[in-house]
Amino acid sequence: MTKNSLNNKITKLANALDYKQVLPNIVQPATAYFDMLGDDLRRRLFIVQDSMHNNGNQDFVLRPEFTICIAKDYLQNNTNNQPAKLCYSGPVFRSDPVTHVCNEFVQTGIEIFAAKDSFKADIETIEYALKALDILNIKQVELKMGDYDLFFSLIQNLNISDIWRKKLRRLFLSHNNLESLLKKLNRPQTVPVNHERAAFLNAIEGLEVSSAQMLVENVLSFSGIDLIGGRSAGEIAERFLEQAALSATPTLPDDILVILKEYFSISGQAINSIEKLNAFNKKHSLKLEDKIIELQNRFNAIEALNIGNFTKDNIQFNTLLGRGFEYYTGMVFEIVDAKKRVSSPLIAGGRYDALAKQLGATQNVNAVGASLWDARIAEILQLDAEDK
């Protein structure tokens, strides 16, 4: 199958499923990418300058993926958040981590914004992904699924302070793998303080933010220091208060660590995972029943799509599945070749309700999407052809 016919088939599918084609610009303002992408992908950005280096503030990049620019265009053109089902296909650009040359890949995919029913939108996203592979005659696939929302609900229900919740959320969003995450969880989560700092923290502990802020302002004005650099006296005071509150317990309480480790060890076939999650939830009284039922419903709805020979048995749930993008908020997924002939995902995506606000919208907009790696799919097709 030629690349073109591959692409045509997927485009036809998107049209049949009612997605409207969008064509965002290849050259994009850089800021959103620097602010939204994880460290790994950020380093691979290609920055565009004119030959006179007139736009010396690194203002533009070659788009490294579609979600951010499509979300930005959507927010700009739909100020009242009309539901939209959009599809795209085109090149994305990332520098090679070893040779540092600019690699160009074709990505094809969909984004669904402001759906009335977000559960349904999740299923529609998986439907598009599985159907795309099915019409290309790729039948042996595994769907890996994770759920950020389940983790966020877990920490919401743990008996810890909001400061700890924020810290755990951050650690989870920036993790690369279980090992790095556990290592980070095991070590003290606050900066060690010296004697002078400890004395200051003692004095400030328990103060209202406004009083602590006044204290910081006074210290600055007595020392004749101008407040520059984008952080307010209030922010500095809040960090002191956090340090003071955490200085007694700089490491995560052991019982909480045990629960987290147990949670992250849960993975496996969809049905087994649900059982494990239920047992885990009951054992620690975490009140996650509703979320687990939702997850189970998701698995059932995917099976009910009845695409090819795909069943729940082809779904692998993993509490740690992350995507290296920090904007995900709910379901995340990757579809891989069941025989693992190509190790990277053929299709990947997830729910990212928080992106709109991060891009400057006044409120969250519910959003979910999927994107296909054309070259990896072509490689599988090639391998299949050789096998025959």
Add this chain to the structure above:
Amino acid sequence: MSKTEKLIIAIPSKGRLQENTQGFFEKLGLKIKRSQGARGYSGELIGIDNVEIAFLSASEIAKALDEGLVHLGITGEDLLRENIRNTNQKVEILNPLGFGRANVIVAVPQSWIDVNNMLDLDEVANRFRDDHGRRLRIATKYNSLTTEFFASHGIENYRLVASAGATEGAPASGSAELIVDITSTGSTLAANNLKILSDGVILRSEANLTLAFTANWGTNQLNALEKLLNLTAAEQSARQIQEINCSANNLSTDQINMLVDTFNCQLPFGNKPTDKLTILADKTQIFEIVDYLKAAGSKFITVSDLKYIFNHDNKKFGQIVKKLKN
């Protein structure tokens, strides 16, 4: 540039760096002669045959070394590390020259009284992202050095912004929150309400004589390199060492041998209790040795600086030749 079989040495084309570079060559007994007129950007080195001098800006020198357009260059380590990927494979720093000293540092606003070190900065970077929905911006010209250093501290929530002019002004003007920049005295930082983090020194840099492995190395160039390295090695060994001459007729051989056991010194011309004994010693030990000699009965003692010490095979040249062959 590489039209001839000459060894090309790139040196800074202006300012203090150029003056100091000339001083370095003068100490070796060599003189830079600049060509006249339009060819003023090249010159020759009087004292060693087959050497061409190329006058370039300090950052061009790093790039020329990277591309192998010149054989040797004199420039700051900061520029080498920043501009040359896999620095240690591409070039070799032959010797630090003791001038152009400056540090590449991480500096934050003085008003960040809660931030003293990189751990603090990591925490603040994470908080900033949560509070502002964007990442801390670091103004710098040192993208590679900054990225490596921040990664080694596990800090991810930041972004780099290019600094066109005076980097240290970026936090006050609002175009960045903090900076990574080069500083020699720190006074410019203070004037801009900035402070250096306690563990925020990325690199202690100075000017270096540096060799490019990728340049075209023929016999003529290697010969010229060997001569230059012999001189630099001789001059370098002479820098830390002073010469003591004393009358030694009153001293016993045991007393003289004791010198070598007790102090960091050598007796290059033998240990006979003759009219004149020569001792070479580390500068820091000179007066202790003089006291010892006086106590042992020496009547007359002189101490002098040395210009060169030619005392051994040039190991460095051998190593370089080996590496170039690989």
